[in-house]
Structures are given as structure tokens and as C-alpha cells.
Amino acid sequence: MxxxxxxxxxxxxxxxxxxxxxxxxxxxxxxxxxxxxxxxxxxxxxxxxxxxxxxxxxxxxxxxxxxxxxxxxxxxxxxxxxxxxxxxxxxxxxxxxxxxxxxxxxxxxxxxxxxxxxxxxxxxxxxxxxxxxxxxxxxxxxxxxxxxxxxxxxxxxxxxxxxxxxxxxxxxxxxxxxITSEQWIDVKALLGDKSDNIPGCPGIGEKSALPLIQLYGSLENIFEQIDTLDPKFNRYKKKLIEGQNLALISKELSAxxxxxxxxxxxxxxxxxxxxxxxxxxxxxxxxxxxxxx
Missing domain, CATH: 3.40.50.1010 (5'-nuclease)
Structure with missing residues (x-):
């Protein structure tokens, strides 16, 4: 076959x-x-x-x-x-x-x-x-x-x-x-999806979601290294911390x-x-x- x-x-x-x-x-x-x-x-x-x-x-x-x-x-x-x-x-x-x-x-x-x-x-x-x-x-x-x-x-x-x-x-x-195709799930987890009512991480948009995954590889790695986040992402640090639970739920829904x-x-x-x-x-x-x- x-x-x-x-x-x-x-x-x-x-x-x-x-x-x-x-x-x-x-x-x-x-x-x-x-x-x-x-x-x-x-x-x-x-x-x-x-x-x-x-x-x-x-x-x-x-x-x-x-x-x-x-x-x-x-x-x-x-x-x-x-x-x-x-x-x-x-x-x-x-x-x-x-x-x-x-x-x-x-x-x-x-x-x-x-x-x-x-x-x-x-x-x-x-x-x-x-x-x-x-x-x-x-x-x-x-x-x-x-x-x-x-x-x-x-x-x-x-x-x-x-x-x-x-x-x-x-x-x-x-x-x-x-990125790898599997990492698309992590990008989607940060962005969310309005059509499916997936919240994503509030305040994280297309300009930051993809670069974050390109650098850290996964949602989990971002949160593990949140205290030493690359300075270019400092403006998103508070939003990431506040939106962690929603982002993780969004990853589950997106996979x-x-x-x-x-x-x-x-x-x-x-x-x-x-x-x-x-x-x-x-x-x-x-x-x-x-x-x-």
C-alpha cells in the first residue's frame, strides 16, 4: 500500500x-x-x-x-x-x-x-x-x-x-x-482565537507571540524563564504573568x-x-x- x-x-x-x-x-x-x-x-x-x-x-x-x-x-x-x-x-x-x-x-x-x-x-x-x-x-x-x-x-x-x-x-x-509545526500550538495559545472563543494571553498579539516562541521554543519555557526574560520582551512581562493560566488553557484547547x-x-x-x-x-x-x- x-x-x-x-x-x-x-x-x-x-x-x-x-x-x-x-x-x-x-x-x-x-x-x-x-x-x-x-x-x-x-x-x-x-x-x-x-x-x-x-x-x-x-x-x-x-x-x-x-x-x-x-x-x-x-x-x-x-x-x-x-x-x-x-x-x-x-x-x-x-x-x-x-x-x-x-x-x-x-x-x-x-x-x-x-x-x-x-x-x-x-x-x-x-x-x-x-x-x-x-x-x-x-x-x-x-x-x-x-x-x-x-x-x-x-x-x-x-x-x-x-x-x-x-x-x-x-x-x-x-x-x-x-518554527516547527508542533510549535504552532504555542503561538496559537498566546494569540487565542476569537472564532473559537479561545482567550489566549491578553495583551499578547501577533508582533510578540511568534518571536516569543521562536526564542523560547514553548509556552512552558517562557514561563520557566519569565524572571530572566529577554529585555526586548519586558513590555509584555506583566501581561504574560497575569495571563499564564489563560494561555495554558488556550494551549490545551488549541492542540x-x-x-x-x-x-x-x-x-x-x-x-x-x-x-x-x-x-x-x-x-x-x-x-x-x-x-x-
Whole structure:
């Protein structure tokens, strides 16, 4: 099973980006939908992008990975403020999420989710396991920068953009940030994340977070050496001391779990790309749009 290519799609990242890109500035009644009233604006983008990726990267193994409900995750159960500020999703997006799952099941594209774990954790566990077995390269399709912490010589991230996708490799990351991918967790711990309601260390921003980790290597090392902190960081010393507990909690929340017990016996053979063409045509006809595949 050597020299194979695994593609892990962050399902909701792709679906929601497709939805908001095509719904911006539009009323609900202006969104495309089938004659049966099924909204399709996000679905069209989702399926076209999926098949483009399969072809472009000669994908042999594929999984669409989904989140569980935010209130059911291990992080939320331990820290009730985590993602608490996120608003409810539009009904048209929720509808397309359900339709998408049914269509993927019909056409033979495997989907993976694990109760109480987020999509990032499932992606992290599968990607690391795939590469530890030396099966080949793994591509992660997502615009979520949290996933930078997974980058390695055999794990790259595909980031969608207006001018096309960017293949963001481990080497690109090191050239941009001059730290290891694992140290990205420490940078995120200092910065926090407004979208996930992760506090970070108040008063520490982009100008100081990365240089601190570049110099000290980790959050823990910063606090161990706080009394002899480099003079160029003196203006942040008080903020670091006051924000230590929040920063450590933020590191815990930012770290992707890469050893989900429920996936210990996962069979990658089940992810081999084997599209049911007849069902694909039927699904596209039902949704009343066409894609190139």
C-alpha cells in the first residue's frame, strides 16, 4: 500500500465556505435550489471541488470528515466557554449538510466522524496514522490555520483561494514562521482565537507571540524563564504573568488530538476511491445541477 495518496476533506469547512461565498448579499429566496425546494448553492461547489481534487492530486484514498455538535465535544464539556460565541447556522446550510451526507453515502465516498471529537482531531489522527505507516502522502483540504500544527514532510494542506488552491507544505510553513509545526500550538495559545472563543494571553498579539516562541521554543519555557526574560520582551512581562493560566488553557484547547482511541483499528482500505457512477448521475439529476468529473 505504498505510494498512495490520501485526501482528508474538512467537510463543513468546504461546505460552509461554498455556502457563504454564494449567499453573500442575497436573500434566502435568491439562493439556487432544485424544483423540489432543496437548496443547492453550497452543494454544487462542494461536489465540484471534491472531484477536482480527486483528479488533480491523483487521490487513491478519500474521506470527508465531519464535526460533531459543538456542545458535545470534549473541549466544550470541559470548558463551557469554548465556541460559546458562535451563532446558529442558517437553515439553508443545515439542509444542505444533511443532503450532502446522504449523497456522499450514495456515491461511495466515505465519511468519518467520532463522537465527542472535532473534525480537526479526526483529521489529525488519520493523517498521522497514515504517515506513520508510510502509506504515502496525505493532503488535508481546509482553510483552517489550526491544522498547520499537523504539517510534515508527508502531510500538506490544500488552502482554497480566489486564485485557486495553494499547496501549503511543511517547508512553506518553516520558511514563513521559522518554527516547527508542533510549535504552532504555542503561538496559537498566546494569540487565542476569537472564532473559537479561545482567550489566549491578553495583551499578547501577533508582533510578540511568534518571536516569543521562536526564542523560547514553548509556552512552558517562557514561563520557566519569565524572571530572566529577554529585555526586548519586558513590555509584555506583566501581561504574560497575569495571563499564564489563560494561555495554558488556550494551549490545551488549541492542540489537535492525534491519538483518538476509537480509530486505533481504522482500516484505510475502506477509504479507497471507488465512485458509484450510476448513483452519482442519479444524485446530480436529483439535485438538478451538473459537475465535471
Amino acid at each position: 505504498k505510494n498512495q495518496t490520501l485526501l482528508l476533506i474538512d467537510g463543513f469547512n468546504l461546505l460552509s465556505r461554498g455556502y457563504f461565498a454564494t449567499s453573500y448579499g442575497k436573500e434566502l429566496e435568491q439562493l439556487t435550489k432544485s424544483s423540489k425546494g432543496v437548496y443547492t448553492n453550497a452543494l454544487r461547489i462542494f461536489f465540484q471541488k471534491t472531484f477536482n481534487l480527486i483528479s488533480q492530486y491523483e487521490v487513491t484514498h478519500l474521506a470527508v470528515v465531519w464535526d460533531v455538535k459543538k456542545n458535545e465535544t470534549t473541549r466544550r464539556l470541559k470548558h463551557d466557554f469554548y465556541k460559546a460565541t458562535r451563532s446558529d447556522l442558517p437553515e439553508a446550510l443545515i439542509q444542505q449538510f444533511e443532503v450532502c451526507k446522504d449523497a456522499l453515502r450514495s456515491i461511495g465516498i466515505q465519511q468519518v466522524s467520532v463522537p465527542s471529537y472535532e473534525a480537526d482531531d479526526v483529521i489529525g489522527t488519520l493523517a498521522k496514522t497514515w504517515c506513520s505507516n508510510e502509506y504515502g502522502h496525505c493532503y488535508i483540504y481546509s482553510n483552517d490555520k489550526d491544522l498547520y500544527q499537523l504539517l510534515s514532510k508527508n502531510i500538506s494542506q490544500l488552502i482554497g483561494g480566489k486564485k485557486g488552491d495553494i499547496v501549503y507544505s511543511f517547508n512553506h510553513f518553516q520558511d514563513d514562521y521559522h 489537535i488530538i492525534c491519538d483518538i482511541h476509537e480509530l486505533n483499528e481504522f482500516l484505510f482500505d475502506d477509504l479507497q476511491v471507488n465512485i458509484e457512477r450510476t448513483n452519482l448521475i442519479a444524485e446530480l439529476n436529483e439535485l438538478e445541477f451538473t459537475i465535471k468529473y
